[in-house]
Structures are given as structure tokens and as C-alpha cells.
Amino acid sequence: MKKLLALLVAIMMMSSLFVGLAAAEEPITITFWCSWEDAWRDALKGLVEQWEAQNPGVHVEFVYAGSYSESNQSLLAAHAATLSAPNGEVYVPTVQQTVGTNIPTFAANGVIYPLDEYIAANGDDMSVFASGMLKAYQYQGEQYGLPGCISLVPSIFYNKTFAEQEGIEFPTSWDEFDAFLRKATIKDEQGNTVRYGASFSGWGIDYVTPILRAFGVQPFTDEEETQSGFDCPEIREFATKMQGWAKEGLISWAFGSGASTNMRQSFLDGKTFCVWHTCALYDLYSKGLAANGWEIGAAFPPTGAKQVAGLGGSGFTLMKLASPEQREWGYKLIRFLTDTACNMVIIQNTGYLPVTKTCLESEECAEWLKANPELVHLYDHLDELVASPSSPAWADIGTKVTDNFGRIIVEGEDVEATLQFMFDEIQEILEDM
Amino acid sequence: MAQTTMNNPPKEFNSARLRKKTGVFFQYLFAILLTAFFIFPLYWMLISSFKTTEELLLSKPTFWPKTFNFDSYPYIFNSFPMWRFIFNSFFMTVCTTSLQLIIGVMAAYAFSKGDFPGKDILFVLILGALMIPIQVTFIPTYIMVAHWGWINTYIGLILPEAVSAYFIFMLRQNFKAVDESYLDAGRVDGMGRIGIIVHVLVPMCKPAIVTVTVIALINGWNSYFWPKMVTTSNDYRTLSIALREISSAFAGLEIMNFNKIMAAAVISVIPVVFLFLLCQRYILTGFSKAAMK
Amino acid sequence: MSTIAPKRKRISRYHVRNKFYDFSCAIPALVFFAIFVYYPIVELFRYSLTDWNLMRDTYNYVGLKNYQWLFTSSVGWKRFSSSLTITLLYTIGEVSASCIFGILLALLFNRMSNSFKVMRTLVILPRYVTVSATTLVFLLMYNKEYGLINNVLRAMNLPAVSWLNSQDTALISVIIYSFWRSVGYAMMIYLSAIKGLSQDYFEAAALDGANGVQKFRYITLPLIAPTTLFLAVTSFLAAMKVYQTVEMLTGGGPYESTSVIVYWIYALAFRNYRVDRASAVGCVFFMILLICTILTMNISDRKVNYDA
Structure with a gap:
């Protein structure tokens, strides 16, 4: 039996020699964990297969690992399993698609591997990436991942058909916002809101922080991100304003189970004038509105104390416990996926923004913008994007912030008391780290 | 109470039967209603799977699909x-x-x-x-x-x-x-x-x-x-x-x-x-x- | 029995080897419980004394630091006490609702006819249908904007309720789901108990001129008290371990208002990567379950059968 197997292996190796595939090199398998679903996943899978075809000696196992947080749990399991595997089996993937917020924890605990040596060995020019975008994937000065797609959060999409019919212009500053809301909101005789002026993605800290920043709130007051800057007059102004609008039925603050789905649906049904969401859903929103015969408009968040939007999206990281050979190929795959050609495929399938200047200045990108002129309003601000804080405590703090704004804006609880409660909770988390 | 029974046995007999009958009727009625209540979510699951997305979103829910749409099943198997x-x-x-x-x-x-x-x-x-x-x-x-x-x-x-x-x-x-x-x-x-x-x-x-x-x-x-x-x-x-x-x-x-x-x-x-x-x-x-x- | 006992003794004494063969039949089960129940519980306690986070391959023993965090730090204690309270509220809500309505349903469905048999089967069915599937249909019905329940409320000109999205209603919504799932089981248990009652009491009561309510209050209820106790104890212990329902319906939210204790342990281990702290909470949770079991066993003073 063993002899037969050896013979088979020998025949296979011989034949590969004859075909001339990568000399006598053993075929290597690398694993890619994807967190995108449906059409997005298919687009990404197509790209990975394309790379596989270009590199015949490498087989890529494309795995859908669930949502980003599910993928992280799996990674944790795989990491622990590999650490204690009796025969040196590797259960971790080679490349994981992940969000930047995981980088600090995973890097500090040796789950992911810095890319710097591969960047140097391949002589790759990192300056094509905008520095803010690289920073989101750094930990203690080392580059642990590359951004695969960038989203601008919150990106504002509004119903352009309504706007033109009713002569509504999307405001450029928060001072005009109240007047805008009153114009964009429609109520019936009983005073029930038929169409909200705006819907905010209140469930995600990444959507809320940039608005807070625009009001002048700093999440952290120091570079090391140990001192919370939330306790300030501006956050009270923000909370009071939002609560007032929500009470008047001018805005809807999407929060809780099914919030995201409902917000999207209500916009597509014409029950919301504009949504504050992510540019990644441009494709979905524009096609959804078009199905009802409406046109989509896009806008950058209004200016308050300053004009600002956050940097979202996801990137790719390399696992420390993958074999050196796997990592080497893994890096090549990452580099391929962040290249202009791939980047454009992702952009066109979703609405994400270019990750490199090369891509931004490319001809394909110019054509894409020509076909989707509304996106210019977002592309104009690409260098103003601010990355999320990278403190390991940020995820927990974020939950507290969104929870308490939910309490204030949706449930209408007392602003000062709730905020005070939130400051205490944040302080506790920071002290607990 | 006992006295009345003695005086008017046939009437009491009738009303008792009537009471019993109405009792049984209400027992059936409530039992059927409650059974419907308990089985309803499963019915709703089945019926929703045959609806089109548009029909699913109607603000006046339909309890029987207007048109049976079987696309959801092949879609699930394909995805x-x-x-x-x-x-x-x-x-x-x-x-x-x-x-x-x-x-x-x-x-x-x-x-x-x-x-x-x-x-x-x-x-x-x-x-x-x-x-x-x-x-x-x-x-x-x-x-x-x-x-x-x-x-x-x-x-x-x-x-x-x-x-x-x-x-x-x-x-x-x-x-x-x-x-x-x-x-x-x-x-x-x-x-x-x-x-x-x-x-x-x-x-x-x-x-x-x-x-x-x-x-x-x-x-x-x-x-x-x-x-x-x-x-x-x-x-x-x-x-x-x-x-x-x-x-x-x-x-x-x-x-x-x-x-x-x-x-x-x-x-x-x-x-x-x-x-x-x-x-x-x-x-x-x-x-x-x-x-x- | 007494005539058989000596015979049995003689046969089993026939050879010592017999005892070993008898014992070996129990070996697979015993080995299993040693590996998958008793060893993990020891390990759990050991982890709770370390600072391990699952990602590192080394860890230190830190004594009772994790317990100190749990009981004395503001974050730990607040989360612990709130998740324990939520778990207890959920448990008490579900158990009392199923017991009370279980009796009422049992009285209603207590009729010997084929149509009632079919209806009883349908009422108990939810308990055996995949929870993942039935929670999904409840998610659809509870949906704030497009859900059936709110649509019906709106049609009746009543204000819509944000079932799973408000801290005031989320836990109740979860309990309603669990109630829907479990009340049929309670009903069946009560039905069997009621059927087993001797008719003599009722005939005697009828002769005394007791009406239906009185019969229920003074005869049925006391006689089925042991059943109630059995049901309450078993469903109490089962409900304390709730996880899936919460994960599917609310994900612990909103504002952690449905974050039951098992959900919190899971989140600590796999979201915050604090296996050490999660283990400490797990140990405390185990102690709570153990105390509850011993207490209820003392009260009931008989073997209770634990339906998982």
C-alpha cells in the first residue's frame, strides 16, 4: 500500500516536472479567510482565483469564515489549536480579511505577523497608500496589514429625485441642519412622521465617532489613548440636539436588532430622505432607488467645529503561525488584492473607495466616477478621513457610547444623567485595561 | 339552590344540558383559538417563505400569499x-x-x-x-x-x-x-x-x-x-x-x-x-x- | 422481590470476575464523564487562577485576582450582578408563566377526543422545533417596522412597540418566545398528572356541592402540587442555562438588557479574549447552579429527573 502510494506520488511529481510547473517545487496551499457575503464574496473569490491561475504552484483555499467577529473567534480557536497541536498541524489561515480595530490585540499577543520584511524584500512602495490608511493597520510602528478596501463613514446618501422636486439642498454645515430637517421631513395630519429627514446608523461606533468629532469631541485627549475626552460641552450639545430632533420626529436613530436592515429598507421605500451610512453600500442603494425610479445623491457630512469623516473598511493580515513559505505567498496574494486592478473590481461591485493613490489616479477610476458622478462628493474628501482610535479598549468603549446614545436619542432619557453614567463607564473600562 | 332543583327538575335538567353544551362549545372555541396561536409562528414561517419580497414588506400583512413564489428555495440552495x-x-x-x-x-x-x-x-x-x-x-x-x-x-x-x-x-x-x-x-x-x-x-x-x-x-x-x-x-x-x-x-x-x-x-x-x-x-x-x- | 434477592446474590457471588464484567459495562460512560465533565470543571477552576488569554502559549498563576475583579471591581461586579439579575428575571418569568398557563391549558385541553388529541400535539410541537428556526420567525414578527405584530397594532390604531429594541420590552419579548416554546410541555405534564388523580375526590366534592372553581382550587391544585414542584425545579435549572435564544433574538442587547450569564461568559472569552475572567465567572456560575440544585433537591426531597 505504502509502495503504491509512493509510486503514485513519484508519478505525480514526474509529470509535474514534464509539464514544467514550477520545477520540482511541492505545490503549496495557502488558506484565505473571507468575511464578505454574497455578491461581494463572489467578487473577492473571483480575484483570488485569478491570482491562483497566475501562480500555478500555489493552491488557495478560499474559506468564508463568517462575519468579522465570527472570523476572529475562529481565528482564536485555530491559533490555540495550532499552538498546542501535537504534530505541528497548522489550523490558522494564511491570510485573514479583518477590520483594523483587531490589529492591536492580535499584534500584541502574537497572532498576526508584521509585513515589513516582505515589504522590504519585494521593494514595495508603501507611499502609494495614503498614510491614514496605512496607520489603521499599524501597531507600535510595524505594518501588520494592508487595507483592501476603504469606506468613508458616514457617507450620506439622499433621494435626489425628492431633493430636486422639493428644492431641498443637502446642508454643508450643522448650523443649517435644523432648517434642512424641517424641510425634508413630512408628517401626516396627526403629526406622525411619514418621511424622516435623516436616518443615522446609531448602532455602530464607527458611524457615530466622526459626527462627534465634527461637533468637536475628541475620543481621547492624549496620544497614548489612555485619557477619555468625551466629557466635554460639545458632546452635550450633540446629544441635546439629536434628542430634540428625534423627539420631534425629524430624524430616526437606527439602533438595536434589525436596525440596519430597517434603515436601508425605509430609505429605499422613500420613508427617509437621507441615510448616514457607509459608501460601501452605494451599489445597493443606487440600484434599490433606481428600481423605484428615483435617483441617488451623495454628500459628505456637514461641517461643525470642523469637517470630518471616518475611515472604515477592511484589510488583510498574515498569521504568525502560518509557515514561512505560506506567509511569503500570502503576502504576494495580499499585494495582488490591494493592486489597482483588483481594487477597481471591489470598488465597482460595492462602492468602496480606492486604497492607493495609483488607483485613484487611474483611468478606470476616472471612468467609474464619470458613470457615477454623485460619488465625486465623497472622493473629493479622501484625504480628510480620520482612522478610528487603536486602543484595545475602543471596542468596549464604543459599545458604551452607542448604547448610551441609544438611551438618550431613541429612548429619550435625560441627557446629562445618561452622559455622566457613560463617562463613568468609559473611565471604568480604561482603568480596567 | 337545592330547593329549586326539587321544584323544577325538568327545567334544571334542560338548563344544565344547555350549560354543558355551551361549556363544551367554549372549550372547543378556546382550544381551537389557542392551538391556532401556538401553531401560528410555524405557519407564518412557511407562508413567508413563499412570499415575494414586496409582499413581505406590505404594511397590511397578507395571511395567504397572493402569488406563490418558490424562488427562495433554489436561491438558498444556490447561495x-x-x-x-x-x-x-x-x-x-x-x-x-x-x-x-x-x-x-x-x-x-x-x-x-x-x-x-x-x-x-x-x-x-x-x-x-x-x-x-x-x-x-x-x-x-x-x-x-x-x-x-x-x-x-x-x-x-x-x-x-x-x-x-x-x-x-x-x-x-x-x-x-x-x-x-x-x-x-x-x-x-x-x-x-x-x-x-x-x-x-x-x-x-x-x-x-x-x-x-x-x-x-x-x-x-x-x-x-x-x-x-x-x-x-x-x-x-x-x-x-x-x-x-x-x-x-x-x-x-x-x-x-x-x-x-x-x-x-x-x-x-x-x-x-x-x-x-x-x-x-x-x-x-x-x-x-x-x-x- | 424477597424471594428473588437471595437467588441473585448466589449468582453474583458465583465468580468475582462477574463483578468486573458488570463494572466494565459502566466503563465507557465513566471514562466519558471523567474526560468531558469532571476534568473540564477542574481545568476551569485552574484557568480562573491564571492570566491566560488563549492567544499566548504561556500564562502565569495570579491567585484570586480574577475573582477579586469579579466581586470587587466596579466593572466586573456591575456586569456580574446585572447579568445574574437578568438571568434570574428571565428564569422566573419563563418558569412561572409556563407553570401558570400550563395548568390553565391542561384544564382547557383535558378532553378525550381525537380533535383534542391533535390540538394537544400542535400545542406541544414548538418545543421540538429547531430553536434557530423558530427564533428567526419571531425576529420577523417582532420587527419594529415590518413585523406582523406591529402591523396589526398599527391597523388597530395602537402605538407600535419596539419589541426587541427597547430595554423595557426586550427581556419580555425573549420570555414570550420561551413561553411559546415551553408551555406545551408544561401542559402535557399537568395533563398526565390530572389524569392520574383519583376521581373519588371529585365525586365527593360534587356531592358537597362544590363548583368547578372550588374543585380546582381545593382539590386539583393541592394534588398536583408535586408536579408543579417537579416542573418548576427542572425548568428552573434548564432556563438558567439559556444562551441560544438570547443570541439569536437580541445578541444580549439592547444596552445589555438581555445579557444573560452564559452569554456574558461567552462574550468575555471570545470577544474580549479574557479566558481567565470568563473561567472565573464560569466557576461562580457553576457554584450557583450547584447550590440551586441542592436547595431544590432538599425541598422536593425526592429524585428529580432533569430534562436537558
């Missing part, structure tokens, strides 16, 4: 490896149930009819296992299974659920009730230990064994907590956990796709509903036994 999920669920359920059955019957024999030192103390240990659910021990179990490299394997999925203390407990009660003379008769016929278990105890306790087996099958198909911990790849996910993934996948990207989610849900409940309806007799006798104790 997710449903056959794999179904196979995984099936395979895991059959394996855990048979292991629970074999090991359970043997242990139940040892603790009911067997005789060895420390029998009572060891049985207390088995009962004690009932008090330590997987919800308490999942972290070390998970690390142990990860250490053996069993994350995302069938063995990791099946083995930690291969023995049920509840199973052993129930079977032991039933075996104990079997009279010793039957066992002696078996021994006279030259049966060994296994022979007695297979040819005497099991046939005599058949209803109980069928009951626990059916419950084990249903629990296996529906089990969620451990399969969720130990599987991360679609290759080993069971239908029960895949359902969550399916629902969150749609919630992430698509709009309101509850018709498709419901189609997946319908697929996952068909086997248990059938099994339950086929074997309800055994499950229901199990109840009366539980209540008698």
Missing part, C-alpha cells in the same frame, strides 16, 4: 452549501444518538442489574454530571478539543455529546423495574451479559428506549451550543448553526430577505416536525412517566 449542512446535521445526529444509546444501555445495565463495589458512589457521579452542563465547561472542553486538533472535525462535533447522563438515568429506572426472574431465565438459556441486555432488557423496555432515542434524535438535530463552539467552517457546520449565519449574511448586505431566511428555516424544521409527528406517541408516554415520578 449556501445546504446539502452539506443537511448531511452534517444528519450525520452528527445519527452518530451522537447511536453512541448515547449503546453506551447508555450498557451503563444503565451496570447500574441497575450489575453488582460491583462502589456502584452507588459511581452512580452519584453520573447524576452529578447532570449538574455540570456544557454551558459551564465549554471553555476547557473547547481548549482540550482544540489541543487534540479536533476543531472543525466530525469527531470534535460528536464525541463531547456522545454520552447523556439523562439517558442513563432514564434507562436505569426502566431496567430496574424488570423482574430478576427474566434475567435468570436468560442465564439458564445460556446467555451472557450482552445476550441478556440485547435479548431480555432491551426488548422489555422497548417503549422507554424508543422514547429516549427519539428525544435524543430531536435534541441532536436541534443542538446548537457545542456545534457553534467547535465548528467554524461550512464543511462541518450543522444546519442549526448555519441558520444563524444565513440570517446574518442577509442582514449584512441584502435588504429584507426574510422570505429566503424563512425558506432555510423551513428546510431545517421539516425533519424534526416529521419525526415528532411520527413518534409523538412515544414522547407523550414519556411525559406521563415523568409526571408520575
Whole structure:
């Protein structure tokens, strides 16, 4: 039996020699964990297969690992399993698609591997990436991942058909916002809101922080991100304003189970004038509105104390416990996926923004913008994007912030008391780290 | 009261019958209404899976689809490896149930009819296992299974659920009730230990064994907590956990796709509903036994 | 029995080897429980004394630091006490609702006819249908904007309720779901108990001129008290371990108002990567379950059968 197997292996190796595939090199398998679903996943899978075809000696196992947080749990399991595997089996993937917020924890605990040596060995020019975008994937000065797609959060999409019919212009500053809301909101005789002026993605800290920043709130007051800057007059102004609008039925603050789905649906049904969401859903929103015969408009968040939007999206990281050979190929795959050609495929399938200047200045990108002129309003601000804080405590703090704004804006609880409660909770988390 | 009865017996008789009749009528009425209430979510699941997305979103819900739309089912099968999920669920359920059955019957024999030192103390240990659910021990179990490299394997999925203390407990009660003379008769016929278990105890306790087996099958198909911990790849996910993934996948990207989610849900409940309806007799006798104790 | 006992003794004494063979039948089960129940519980306690986070391959023993965090730090204690309270509220809500309505349903459905048999089967069916599937249909019905329940409320000109999205209603919504699932089981248990009652009491009561309510209050209820106790104890212990329902319906939210204890342990281990702290909470949770079991066993003073 063993002899037969050896013979088979020998025949296979011989034949590969004859075909001339990568000399006598053993075929290597690398694993890619994807967190995108449906059409997005298919687009990404197509790209990975394309790379596989270009590199015949490498087989890529494309795995859908669930949502980003599910993928992280799996990674944790795989990491622990590999650490204690009796025969040196590797259960971790080679490349994981992940969000930047995981980088600090995973890097500090040796789950992911810095890319710097591969960047140097391949002589790759990192300056094509905008520095803010690289920073989101750094930990203690080392580059642990590359951004695969960038989203601008919150990106504002509004119903352009309504706007033109009713002569509504999307405001450029928060001072005009109240007047805008009153114009964009429609109520019936009983005073029930038929169409909200705006819907905010209140469930995600990444959507809320940039608005807070625009009001002048700093999440952290120091570079090391140990001192919370939330306790300030501006956050009270923000909370009071939002609560007032929500009470008047001018805005809807999407929060809780099914919030995201409902917000999207209500916009597509014409029950919301504009949504504050992510540019990644441009494709979905524009096609959804078009199905009802409406046109989509896009806008950058209004200016308050300053004009600002956050940097979202996801990137790719390399696992420390993958074999050196796997990592080497893994890096090549990452580099391929962040290249202009791939980047454009992702952009066109979703609405994400270019990750490199090369891509931004490319001809394909110019054509894409020509076909989707509304996106210019977002592309104009690409260098103003601010990355999320990278403190390991940020995820927990974020939950507290969104929870308490939910309490204030949706449930209408007392602003000062709730905020005070939130400051205490944040302080506790920071002290607990 | 008694006086009236004496004076007007026919009228009282009539009104009593009328009262009884109206009583029965209301009993039927309430029973039917309540049954409808309890079965409604399952009906809604089925009916929603046949609706179009537009119809699903109507503010005046329709209780019968205007047009039957069967697209959700092929869509679910095309978007997710449903056959794999179904196979995984099936395979895991059959394996855990048979292991629970074999090991359970043997242990139940040892603790009911067997005789060895420390029998009572060891049985207390088995009962004690009932008090330590997987919800308490999942972290070390998970690390142990990860250490053996069993994350995302069938063995990791099946083995930690291969023995049920509840199973052993129930079977032991039933075996104990079997009279010793039957066992002696078996021994006279030259049966060994296994022979007695297979040819005497099991046939005599058949209803109980069928009951626990059916419950084990249903629990296996529906089990969620451990399969969720130990599987991360679609290759080993069971239908029960895949359902969550399916629902969150749609919630992430698509709009309101509850018709498709419901189609997946319908697929996952068909086997248990059938099994339950086929074997309800055994499950229901199990109840009366539980209540008698 | 007494005539058989000496016979049995003689046979089992026949050979010492017999005892070993008897014992070996129990070996697979015993080994299993040693590996998958008792060893993990020891390990759990050991982890709770370390600072391990699952990602590192080394860890230190830190004594009772994790317990100190749990009981004395503001974050730990607040989360612990709130999740324990939520778990207890959920448990008490579900158990009392199923017991009360279980009796009422049992009285209603207590009729010997084929149509009632079919209806009883349908009422108990939800308990055996995959939880993942039925929670999904409840998610659909509970949906704030497009859900059936709110649509019906709106049609009746009543204000819509944000079932799973408000801290005031989320836990109740979860309990309603669990109630829907479990009340049929309670009904069946009560039905068997009621059927087992001797008719003599009722005939005697009828002669005394007792009406239906009185019969229920003074005869049925006291006689089925042991059943109630059995049901309450078993479903109490089962409900304390709730996880899946919460994960599927609310994900612990909103504002952690449905974050039950098992859900919190899971989140600590796999979201915050604090296996050490999660283990400490797990140990405390185990102690709570153990105390509850011993207490209820003392009260009931008889063997209770634990339906998982």
C-alpha cells in the first residue's frame, strides 16, 4: 500500500516536472479567510482565483469564515489549536480579511505577523497608500496589514429625485441642519412622521465617532489613548440636539436588532430622505432607488467645529503561525488584492473607495466616477478621513457610547444623567485595561 | 339552590344540558383559538417563505400569499452549501444518538442489574454530571478539543455529546423495574451479559428506549451550543448553526430577505416536525412517566 | 422481590470476575464523564487562577485576582450582578408563566377526543422545533417596522412597540418566545398528572356541592402540587442555562438588557479574549447552579429527573 502510494506520488511529481510547473517545487496551499457575503464574496473569490491561475504552484483555499467577529473567534480557536497541536498541524489561515480595530490585540499577543520584511524584500512602495490608511493597520510602528478596501463613514446618501422636486439642498454645515430637517421631513395630519429627514446608523461606533468629532469631541485627549475626552460641552450639545430632533420626529436613530436592515429598507421605500451610512453600500442603494425610479445623491457630512469623516473598511493580515513559505505567498496574494486592478473590481461591485493613490489616479477610476458622478462628493474628501482610535479598549468603549446614545436619542432619557453614567463607564473600562 | 332543583327538575335538567353544551362549545372555541396561536409562528414561517419580497414588506400583512413564489428555495440552495449542512446535521445526529444509546444501555445495565463495589458512589457521579452542563465547561472542553486538533472535525462535533447522563438515568429506572426472574431465565438459556441486555432488557423496555432515542434524535438535530463552539467552517457546520449565519449574511448586505431566511428555516424544521409527528406517541408516554415520578 | 434477592446474590457471588464484567459495562460512560465533565470543571477552576488569554502559549498563576475583579471591581461586579439579575428575571418569568398557563391549558385541553388529541400535539410541537428556526420567525414578527405584530397594532390604531429594541420590552419579548416554546410541555405534564388523580375526590366534592372553581382550587391544585414542584425545579435549572435564544433574538442587547450569564461568559472569552475572567465567572456560575440544585433537591426531597 505504502509502495503504491509512493509510486503514485513519484508519478505525480514526474509529470509535474514534464509539464514544467514550477520545477520540482511541492505545490503549496495557502488558506484565505473571507468575511464578505454574497455578491461581494463572489467578487473577492473571483480575484483570488485569478491570482491562483497566475501562480500555478500555489493552491488557495478560499474559506468564508463568517462575519468579522465570527472570523476572529475562529481565528482564536485555530491559533490555540495550532499552538498546542501535537504534530505541528497548522489550523490558522494564511491570510485573514479583518477590520483594523483587531490589529492591536492580535499584534500584541502574537497572532498576526508584521509585513515589513516582505515589504522590504519585494521593494514595495508603501507611499502609494495614503498614510491614514496605512496607520489603521499599524501597531507600535510595524505594518501588520494592508487595507483592501476603504469606506468613508458616514457617507450620506439622499433621494435626489425628492431633493430636486422639493428644492431641498443637502446642508454643508450643522448650523443649517435644523432648517434642512424641517424641510425634508413630512408628517401626516396627526403629526406622525411619514418621511424622516435623516436616518443615522446609531448602532455602530464607527458611524457615530466622526459626527462627534465634527461637533468637536475628541475620543481621547492624549496620544497614548489612555485619557477619555468625551466629557466635554460639545458632546452635550450633540446629544441635546439629536434628542430634540428625534423627539420631534425629524430624524430616526437606527439602533438595536434589525436596525440596519430597517434603515436601508425605509430609505429605499422613500420613508427617509437621507441615510448616514457607509459608501460601501452605494451599489445597493443606487440600484434599490433606481428600481423605484428615483435617483441617488451623495454628500459628505456637514461641517461643525470642523469637517470630518471616518475611515472604515477592511484589510488583510498574515498569521504568525502560518509557515514561512505560506506567509511569503500570502503576502504576494495580499499585494495582488490591494493592486489597482483588483481594487477597481471591489470598488465597482460595492462602492468602496480606492486604497492607493495609483488607483485613484487611474483611468478606470476616472471612468467609474464619470458613470457615477454623485460619488465625486465623497472622493473629493479622501484625504480628510480620520482612522478610528487603536486602543484595545475602543471596542468596549464604543459599545458604551452607542448604547448610551441609544438611551438618550431613541429612548429619550435625560441627557446629562445618561452622559455622566457613560463617562463613568468609559473611565471604568480604561482603568480596567 | 337545592330547593329549586326539587321544584323544577325538568327545567334544571334542560338548563344544565344547555350549560354543558355551551361549556363544551367554549372549550372547543378556546382550544381551537389557542392551538391556532401556538401553531401560528410555524405557519407564518412557511407562508413567508413563499412570499415575494414586496409582499413581505406590505404594511397590511397578507395571511395567504397572493402569488406563490418558490424562488427562495433554489436561491438558498444556490447561495449556501445546504446539502452539506443537511448531511452534517444528519450525520452528527445519527452518530451522537447511536453512541448515547449503546453506551447508555450498557451503563444503565451496570447500574441497575450489575453488582460491583462502589456502584452507588459511581452512580452519584453520573447524576452529578447532570449538574455540570456544557454551558459551564465549554471553555476547557473547547481548549482540550482544540489541543487534540479536533476543531472543525466530525469527531470534535460528536464525541463531547456522545454520552447523556439523562439517558442513563432514564434507562436505569426502566431496567430496574424488570423482574430478576427474566434475567435468570436468560442465564439458564445460556446467555451472557450482552445476550441478556440485547435479548431480555432491551426488548422489555422497548417503549422507554424508543422514547429516549427519539428525544435524543430531536435534541441532536436541534443542538446548537457545542456545534457553534467547535465548528467554524461550512464543511462541518450543522444546519442549526448555519441558520444563524444565513440570517446574518442577509442582514449584512441584502435588504429584507426574510422570505429566503424563512425558506432555510423551513428546510431545517421539516425533519424534526416529521419525526415528532411520527413518534409523538412515544414522547407523550414519556411525559406521563415523568409526571408520575 | 424477597424471594428473588437471595437467588441473585448466589449468582453474583458465583465468580468475582462477574463483578468486573458488570463494572466494565459502566466503563465507557465513566471514562466519558471523567474526560468531558469532571476534568473540564477542574481545568476551569485552574484557568480562573491564571492570566491566560488563549492567544499566548504561556500564562502565569495570579491567585484570586480574577475573582477579586469579579466581586470587587466596579466593572466586573456591575456586569456580574446585572447579568445574574437578568438571568434570574428571565428564569422566573419563563418558569412561572409556563407553570401558570400550563395548568390553565391542561384544564382547557383535558378532553378525550381525537380533535383534542391533535390540538394537544400542535400545542406541544414548538418545543421540538429547531430553536434557530423558530427564533428567526419571531425576529420577523417582532420587527419594529415590518413585523406582523406591529402591523396589526398599527391597523388597530395602537402605538407600535419596539419589541426587541427597547430595554423595557426586550427581556419580555425573549420570555414570550420561551413561553411559546415551553408551555406545551408544561401542559402535557399537568395533563398526565390530572389524569392520574383519583376521581373519588371529585365525586365527593360534587356531592358537597362544590363548583368547578372550588374543585380546582381545593382539590386539583393541592394534588398536583408535586408536579408543579417537579416542573418548576427542572425548568428552573434548564432556563438558567439559556444562551441560544438570547443570541439569536437580541445578541444580549439592547444596552445589555438581555445579557444573560452564559452569554456574558461567552462574550468575555471570545470577544474580549479574557479566558481567565470568563473561567472565573464560569466557576461562580457553576457554584450557583450547584447550590440551586441542592436547595431544590432538599425541598422536593425526592429524585428529580432533569430534562436537558
